[in-house]
Amino acid sequence: MKKFGNFVLMAITTLVFILLLGPLVIVIVTAFSPSDSFQFPPPGFSLRWFFDFFSRDEMRSAFTLSIELAIGSSIVAAVLGVMAALSTARSGKRISGVFQSLYMAPLVFPTIILGLSLLMCYRYVGMPVLAGLAIAHVLVGMPYCYRATFASLQSFDYSLDEAGQSLGASPLKCFFLVTLPLIWPGVLSGWLFAFIVSFGELNTALFLTGPGVTTLPIEIFGFLQFNGGQLVVAAASALQIGMILLIVLVMERAVGLARLVRS
Amino acid sequence: MLTARPFYRRPFFWAVSAPPLLATLVFFVGPLLLLFYVSFMSPSSTQLFGNHATFDNYAQSLTDSFMLLTIRRTLGVTAAVLGVCLVLGYPVALVVARMTPRRRLITMMVLLFPLMISNVVRAYGWLEILGHDGLINLVLVKLGVIDFPLRIIDTFQAVVIGLLTILLPYMIISIANSLTAIDRSLHEAAESLGANPLRTFWHVTWPLSSPGVASGLMLVFFLTLSAYVTIALLGGVRYKLLVSAVFDAVSTLQWPQAAALSFILLALALIAGALIQLVLRPHRVQGRG
Numbered sequence: 001m002k003k004f005g006n007f008v009l010m011a012i013t014t015l016v017f018i019l020l021l022g023p024l025v026i027v028i029v030t031a032f033s034p035s036d037s038f039q040f041p042p043p044g045f046s047l048r049w050f051f052d053f054f055s056r057d058e059m060r061s062a063f064t065l066s067i068e069l070a071i072g073s074s075i076v077a078a079v080l081g082v083m084a085a086l087s088t089a090r091s092g093k094r095i096s097g098v099f100q101s102l103y104m105a106p107l108v109f110p111t112i113i114l115g116l117s118l119l120m121c122y123r124y125v126g127m128p129v130l131a132g133l134a135i136a137h138v139l140v141g142m143p144y145c146y147r148a149t150f151a152s153l154q155s156f157d158y159s160l161d162e163a164g165q166s167l168g169a170s171p172l173k174c175f176f177l178v179t180l181p182l183i184w185p186g187v188l189s190g191w192l193f194a195f196i197v198s199f200g201e202l203n204t205a206l207f208l209t210g211p212g213v214t215t216l217p218i219e220i221f222g223f224l225q226f227n228g229g230q231l232v233v234a235a236a237s238a239l240q241i242g243m244i245l246l247i248v249l250v251m252e253r254a255v256g257l258a259r260l261v262r263s
Numbered sequence: 264m265l266t267a268r269p270f271y272r273r274p275f276f277w278a279v280s281a282p283p284l285l286a287t288l289v290f291f292v293g294p295l296l297l298l299f300y301v302s303f304m305s306p307s308s309t310q311l312f313g314n315h316a317t318f319d320n321y322a323q324s325l326t327d328s329f330m331l332l333t334i335r336r337t338l339g340v341t342a343a344v345l346g347v348c349l350v351l352g353y354p355v356a357l358v359v360a361r362m363t364p365r366r367r368l369i370t371m372m373v374l375l376f377p378l379m380i381s382n383v384v385r386a387y388g389w390l391e392i393l394g395h396d397g398l399i400n401l402v403l404v405k406l407g408v409i410d411f412p413l414r415i416i417d418t419f420q421a422v423v424i425g426l427l428t429i430l431l432p433y434m435i436i437s438i439a440n441s442l443t444a445i446d447r448s449l450h451e452a453a454e455s456l457g458a459n460p461l462r463t464f465w466h467v468t469w470p471l472s473s474p475g476v477a478s479g480l481m482l483v484f485f486l487t488l489s490a491y492v493t494i495a496l497l498g499g500v501r502y503k504l505l506v507s508a509v510f511d512a513v514s515t516l517q518w519p520q521a522a523a524l525s526f527i528l529l530a531l532a533l534i535a536g537a538l539i540q541l542v543l544r545p546h547r548v549q550g551r552g
Binding site: 009010020030037088102106109110116196217221234258 | 275276279280282283284286287290291292293294295297298301311351352354355357358368372373374376377379380381382383384385386387388389390391392394396397398401402424427428431432435460482485488489491492495496506509510513518521522525528529532
């Protein structure tokens with residue numbers, strides 16, 4: 001009986017991992033296919049779809065814009081997230097509870113509604129497309145930075161800060177020389193998570209991208225809806241996966257797997 | 264007691280807390296209030312919205328037979344996703360919770376990785392597997408099981424599979440977190456008192472894991488409602504859900520209609536959240552979820 005139970009558990013677990021990783025594996029394998037359309041197994045190995053990807057202006061510029069946006073918005077999100085965490089980590093329980101849920105709200109809030117409300121606001125005040133898009137990306141990344149920094153501050157010993165100041169360091173100097181280095185792993189993992197989230201952001205970007213200002217996920221989506229079958233999409237997707245894999249490896253090196261999983 | 268304060272207390276407190284607070288209020292709370300306001304305004308052909316207040320946007324959506332069908336369909340898909348997520352996710356969470364910390368860490372990482380990839384990439388992966396010339400049809404035709412490719416995408420099943428694989432990790436991780444927090448001696452106590460594994464599960468493990476189940480279900484529900492791209496790619500023009508209706512209203516510039524539909528979507532999410540809380544009553548259990 002117990003053996004049978006374990007067998008069922010392991011069978012379901014295997015099925016789930018195949019369901020989760022299968023689509024990604026298929027995408028990567030077909031990205032290196034030399035054929036014109038989907039074939040499995042691929043008839044050979046080639047990089048032609050990657051060359052094709054970089055020879056298309058709209059794909060290349062979407063890729064560059066996605067990277068620029070992810071870098072820019074994750075930095076702003078990290079700065080704002082750290083400020084938010086500092087200002088709520090030690091205030092009274094009830095007040096900080098309210099602010100905590102406010103700062104965490106964009107994480108669970110249906111992002112499609114967030115995107116729509118921003119679009120309507122932008123139309124109302126006449127916001128330029130790129131700035132509007134960047135603001136949305138900051139907004140979506142901020143909760144990750146806030147949460148990771150907040151968690152780091154929970155185990156931070158505030159008497160170290162007081163010691164620094166009693167030894168004559170200015171409050172600002174004390175923050176950069178004492179507090180920041182000690183909470184850095186949290187800040188860094190939040191920052192990298194904000195990068196990842198911005199790089200894959202879809203729901204708000206669907207509303208907020210415009211002609212000439214398109215991110216890679218939106219470009220892939222548009223291509224799938226209107227052009228279909230060409231494998232250049234597989235190459236674009238494989239680049240997305242590769243980029244994220246790179247960030248995860250950097251994170252693993254810099255802050256360790258344990259912190260990564262916790263945030 | 265030292266009187267020195269970190270700089271983010273006084274006198275710099277406002278300099279530190281104002282920027283994130285302002286950003287959140289101006290770009291998150293503000294736009295939502297505007298959206299709420301617009302949802303009660305009459306439509307206009309020249310501007311974003313007209314200038315008299317009305318309930319029509321809500322009334323029309325809730326009486327239109329096509330919209331009601333869409334809402335029913337949305338609830339059907341969400342219920343299926345929640346059910347399958349729970350049935351497949353719980354056993355995996357049990358396996359993960361039993362692992363040694365090191366192996367659990369690696370498994371969690373494998374679960375988290377697909378979450379970091381954009382939804383559009385994962386939906387594309389499913390298109391290559393389920394599509395007209397996709398992997399499944401390719402194999403079935405080659406084996407001679409079928410003569411012509413099956414239509415798998417643009418159906419209920421395709422949408423459920425696509426959503427399922429996006430949301431399963433959230434479910435597994437939140438259940439596994441509450442399972443690992445359970446004191447092992449409770450299981451031993453139950454067994455030494457003569458309970459069989461099934462009874463132990465029903466009276467000990469399941470109630471203690473209910474906070475994780477509840478937060479997992481709520482997360483999955485919220486994310487299902489707004490997963491537009493997955494639904495659009497795997498459901499096509501044939502199988503539309505409420506979120507597609509919001510999107511269609513925007514592309515035909517019916518702003519007040521789109522706003523009202525968004526708040527109907529949000530109301531569904533809140534009602535479902537309350538129901539989940541009511542049924543599972545996770546607050547009975549002390550500990551993390």
